[in-house]
Amino acid sequence: MKINLRIKYLLVMVLCSVAARAETVFVTLEKDNALAVVDPNAGKLLQTIAIGQRPRGIALSKDNQYLYIATSDDDSIIIIDADTYTQVGRLPSGEDPETFALDPAGKLLFVSNEDDNQVSVVDVAGKKLLKTIAVGVEPEGIAVSPDNRWIVSASETTNMIHWIAADSLTITDNTLVDPRPRAAAFTADSRQLWVTSEIAGTLLILDVESRQISKRIHFRVPGLTPDRIQPVGVLIDRERRWGYVALGPANRVAVVDAKTLEVEKYLLVGQRVWNLAFSPDQSRLYTTNGVSNDISIIDLREHKVTKSLKVGRFPWGVVARP
C-alpha cells in the first residue's frame, strides 16, 4: 500500500515535469553583478549567482551546456557551466563587450566593442581572438544569419547596418537606417533582417538579397507620446508568423504580424523593457525590464502576459535553456 502510494506520487511528479517542459531561464543583472536563475514554470527565482562586473549580453552554447556572458567592465566574456553554475573559462572579447552573437555552428562568436568602433571575431574552442573588423561609431546590435552568409553589425551613432560576409569576414555592404539602431534579428529563412531604431521609434524590415529597406513600421500607443516609444530587442518566431519588439520606456512589447507586417497588439510588461528570449519550444517569451527589476513571461499562444517576477537590479540579457 505504502509502496503503491510512493509509486503513484513519483508518477505524478514525472508527468507534471513532462507536461511543464522543464526549462531554466538565466537573466544577467547589470547592477548586481550577478546571474539570476529562474524556473519559469513555477514562476520562481531559484538562485542568484555572483559573476563578473556589469554582466550584459548572454547566450547559450549550441549543446546547451555553457552560458557565455559579457562582463563588460571586466572586458571579457566568461563561460559558465549551465549545470553547476561555475565559471569554467574566459574568452577574449576586446574592450567593453556588450552584445554578441554566435554563428550557427557555435564555433565563432562576434562581439560588438562599443568604445572601439569594432567587431571582434572570437574562436570559441581555441579561446582566441581571430580578427577585429572596423565598423561605425558605437556598434551595438549584432546578428548572424541562420544560413551563415552574413554577420550584421548595427552602429548606433553612424546609423548603419554593416554587412560582413561570413566567408571573408570583411564588410561588403552598408545600409543607412533610422537613427540609433539598437538590435537586429534575421528571420529563420535568412531572407529578412529586422532592425529596431530607438530614436526614430521604428522597426525596419530589410530585404537580405538587396540589403535595402523594404518596410518601415511605426509604433503608436494611445496615451504615449511618440518619443517614449524606443524599440530595442526584436525576435521573430521560426514560422515567421509573429515578430516581437521590446519598446523600452513605453513598457510594452509590440506583437507584429510577420505576414502582413502590421502591428497586431501591444502587451504591457515591466518598465523599460529591453531584451527578449523565446522558450525553447517558442510557446513563451521572456522580457527583461530594467527599471522595474523584473522579467515578464508572455504566453505566445494567447499573446498574454502571464507573470512578472522580480529577479534583481537592472535585468539586462535573458536566455532559456531546455
Next chain:
Amino acid sequence: MVKFPNSPFFVLPGLLLAGLMLSGFPGVCIAGHLEIQIAYFTQQKKPPPPLSNLDPFVADKGIQGALLAIEDNNTTGRFTDQKFNLHEVVVPIDGDVVASFRKVLKDGYQLIIVNLDVAPFKQVAGIPEAERVLLFDIATRDDELRRTACFANTLHLLPSRAMRADALAQYMLKKRWREWFLVIGPNQQDKLFAAAVKRSAKRFGMNIVAEKTWRHTHDARRTAQSEVPVFTQGVDYDVLVVADEAGLFGEYLTYRTWKPRPVIGTQGLVATSWHRAHEQWGAVQIQNRFMERAGRWMEEEDYSAYLAIRSIGEAATRSHANDSAAIRKFIFSSDFALQGYKGRPLTYRSWNGQLRQPVLLAAARSMVSVAPLEGFLHPSNELDSLGFDRSETTCQ
C-alpha cells in the same frame, strides 16, 4: 584662398556635370566622393577671476567636442565615401573678429561653428555675405536672439535662458515649491537670467515673493557665513532662486540661508544641456570617448559643437550634399532626427533655429531630473514646453 569643388564659386560646372549625369541616368543617386568643409570660429577667452581651486579654467571648451564629432562623422564617412574637414580659426583677444570672419566667408566656408559671446556673434551673423551660409551658434544662451532678434542663417545649439528657467519651473511645480525668493547678481547676464526666471514663474504659476540684488561688498568666500543669513532673513519662501551666471557668489548660499531652503538656478540645482553625472541613454559612451580624447569632462559648449557637427554629418550623409542650402533644407525636414544621448530625437525649431532638446536638472554630483517632466504636454512636441514656442516669437 581655398576654394571647394562644390562651393557656389564652382556651381556652374558642377550643375552642368550633375545635369549631364542625371539626364543619362534618371533617378540614379549620384554618390561618389564628397568633401564637407566646416569652419570652427572662436575668439580667445580671458580667464575669469579665480573663485575656487576646484574647477580649472577650460580654454578649449567647444573645439574638443567639434573634433570628436568630426572623428565620428569620418568613421561614418569611411562607408559613405565622405570626408569631413574642420578648419579652426581662433581670433586673439584683441583681434578683429569681423575681419577674421569675413576672411572665413571669403575662403568659401558655408558651414560655420561659431563660439562667440552675444555681441561679437551679432556682428558676424549680420554681415551681408553671411546671409547664404549656415551658422551654428554653440555659445550663446541669449533669449532675444531666439525671440525678437533672430538671424535666419543661424541655428542655436545651447538651451536659451528661457528653456533653462522653464525646466527648473517644471520641476518646482512637480515638487510644489511655488514660493520663490529671487537673488540677482550684479552682472548684465544675471539680469537676463532673472528676467527668464520671472517669465517662467508666470508661465507655471509660481510666486516670486521676494527679489534682492547681491552686492559684492565683501569677499563672499570669507564673509558669507554672516552675510547670507541676514540677506535671506524675514521672508517666507520655498526655494532660493539664484541668478549668478559667472558664479561669483551663488555657491556660498547653500547651507547659509536663514531658513533651511534649497538653492536652484545658476547654482545648487542647475538646468543644463550636459552634465558629467549624466549617464542614461548611452551617455556613458560619449562621456568615455570624450574623456579619452580631451582628458577632461565634456562642457556644454563641447556638447553643442558635437551636436552641430553631427547635425551636418547626418544631413550630408542622407542628402549627399555639402552646401549650406541642402544641409539646411535637410535639417529642417521631417526626415531629420539627431541622436543626442538624451533618449529623444533632437530637431530644430523652424521659427528660431533653436535646437529642441531635453534639459538636464543636475546637482553637483548627481542627476535630479530631466525636463520636460512627465505631464507637461504640448500639442506637437513635448520639448516645445521649454522656451519660446512659435506663437511667442516674432521670428519666422
